[in-house]
Amino acid sequence: MEIFIDTANIDEIRQVNDWGILDGVTTNPSLVAKEKDKGKDFKTIVKEICEIVQGDVSAEVVAVKYEDILHEARILAKVHKNVVVKIPLLPDGLKAVKTLAKEGIRVNVTLCFSANQALLAAKAGAYIISPFVGRLDDIGQDGVELVEEIRQIYDNYDFKTKILFASVRHADHVKQAALIGADVATCPFKVIEQLYKHPLTDAGLKQFLDDWAKLGQQIK
């Protein structure tokens, strides 16, 4: 399973990329708006991210009408070959997905909350579908079950659309994503940190190093 970071923060992206486990990045308008340097042009941010990470970088349109979505999508797709244009799951959005797919522009269909929406996105030719698991959990629904349903539907009909487990809230979501066969999980920085952590790893390492120190040897 690929691991993406869900952020527009350049420092976070650089740090996780240095750890050697990063496969891509997802951004959204809220994540971009959260960043300190609000004056920085969005295309500049996307280009900077693409120059750091070797992998897909999702950049979202803010238009909601078919022609406007196409216009913004074509601009974003030109920024770098690794850009995947993110488009919300609307009738005009899916119509745009179909047109853009014919032009070879890859689209991540976002704000997916039902299996039927995911079916339509795949039929339209989406490269990625993004079910928002955490936001469903937040309202008492089962986000993981949604991803399971989408996996089954896509496998039933051999749809190649990648399933991106989005709105990850904690490390257990990442494990669940991998167990049910999601293609990608996109995680906030703090969740990627959590993936490394186990108290027994820390305690075990301390014990090893303390015992070794008693020997007074070096490995050389």
Ligand code: G3P
């Ligand atoms: O980027 C899409 C998604 O991962 C957003 O997650 O945390 O805003 O629900 P969140």
